[in-house]
Amino acid sequence: MTLPFPDTYAQATPDKPAYVMAGSGVAVTYRELVDASRRIARLLWSRGLRHGDCVAILIENHLALPKVAWAAQRSGLRYVAVSTKLLPDEVRYILADSGARMLFTSARMADVVRQASVGLDSVESVFVVDDVDDPDFESLSSALASTPAGVEPDEREGVDLLYSSGTTGRPKGVAASLTLPPLGTAPGVSDLLHQRWGLDNDSIYLSPAPMYHAAPLRFIMTVHRHGGTAVIMERFDAVAALELIERYRVTHTQMVPTMFIRMLKLPDAQRQAFEVSSLTTVIHSAAPCPADTKRAMIEWLGPIIDEFYSSTENYLFTTLDSHEWLDRPGSVGRAQLGTPHVLDETGQPLPPGEIGTLWSEGGMDFAYLNDPEKTASTRNAQGWSTVGDLGYVDEDGYVYLSDRRADLILSGGVNVYPRESEDILAMHPKVADVAVFGIPDPELGQVVHAVVAPAPGEVGDDALAAELLDYLRDRLAKFKCPRRIDFEDELPRHATGKLYKRLLRDRYSEGSSVPTS
Structure with missing residues (x-):
């Protein structure tokens, strides 16, 4: 053969x-x-x-x-x-x-x-x-x-x-x-x-992301192993992507949620003007996708939106299709590679539905180059591996992600998962991008903070901050909402959709003044 x-x-x-x-x-x-x-x-x-x-x-x-x-x-x-x-x-x-x-x-x-x-x-x-x-x-x-x-x-x-x-x-x-x-x-x-x-x-x-990232490079090389054709964008643009899908009769593409959001924010007439019926599979990964965004994509393109969860380490690989997601909103699917386990901080297994650290049994073998200590920290006594993501598994084996442990906010002894407020703010029409993270507080240890990039034509001022906070508080428990919102023209986001939150956190020193009400 x-x-x-x-x-x-x-x-x-x-x-x-x-x-x-x-x-x-x-x-x-x-x-x-x-x-x-x-x-x-x-x-x-x-x-x-x-x-x-x-x-x-x-x-x-x-x-x-x-x-x-x-x-x-x-x-x-x-x-x-x-x-x-x-x-x-x-x-x-x-x-x-x-x-x-x-x-x-x-x-x-x-x-x-x-x-x-x-x-x-x-x-x-x-x-x-x-x-x-x-x-x-x-x-x-x-x-x-x-x-x-x-x-x-x-x-x-x-x-x-x-x-x-x-x-x-x-x-x-x-x-x-x-x-x-x-x-x-x-x-x-x-x-x-x-x-x-x-x-x-x-x-x-259609490959709309930089090839230096794991998924685009591996997808393109897989296409070449099986005789297909890759259309490689030099940089992502929402309108250009739709034009390319129409021109080349694209069948498959892999995107990140920020690309979905940019396409959905195009005027309806402009977005609907392109012929995209050639698409059979639109895959997304790399960053959490807000539920409203994913639902809107399915309504627009049909049940062809597939998702996978993995990492550069490929310690675990899960997938799910649109129908599965509609039945289980927020899930990233069932494992195709590795067997997921959820453990608490002492290494004990947690029952279905309880949030803990996600571990994988039997995933791809990997090591961190020149860092045996870091490699060892990703393994447990059973030989399972983790990249530090938090989540849970339901009774049917579907995985749900909460956040990365490094992004978890511990405020007054309460765990706050910033993804919840990020997902809500991302869909506000006046928001182009958002990051939510914890910053130091002398009483509570950490408090929830947000940095928002306003949508084009919007001004990041006190009035917009108040509007966004009201919008959040109508949809989320108050303790999960940011105490304050600052504004930046652009957030330090990796081309794959991941935020460099450490760069934002580093700007807030121990002496930062944070409102308490």
């Missing part, structure tokens, strides 16, 4: 687009993708990289990125897709922590790499994927042209080495096992995506 891999389709359907860049419309065929990945693999092998070595990719959503990722994947390497939103010091940390020997970057990111490379000797070569003359780095095209003939890598399946978002501290490298199977032996998560959502050679997959 032929194992699914891009090479299969480079032979069977060589001129079929493997992916299309949405902004330019430039397409890369399967023949071109495989040829480029093989050439880059030969370059890396000629420079001395061998199985288990690491390369880094610091490139925005760019024509070259899938080619580089597949080169590493087919060479038995680990590869780090680095966020283009990071500052030079943060990039330097990841390059050093991962032990990356080679780095691929773009002209756009070259200055960040220049600054990040100061004092960093572990990266042996930096290749620029654009045709530019940069005296500090090697041109990828020139390096490929000078690669010695006859170099043949020992081709085996590699594995991504992705870093968590770092929403509560330094990002952590999530190192999956590298077993070096033959090409075409898909990783477990790829098989899950294929089997659950039917990604195959008829699929047209």
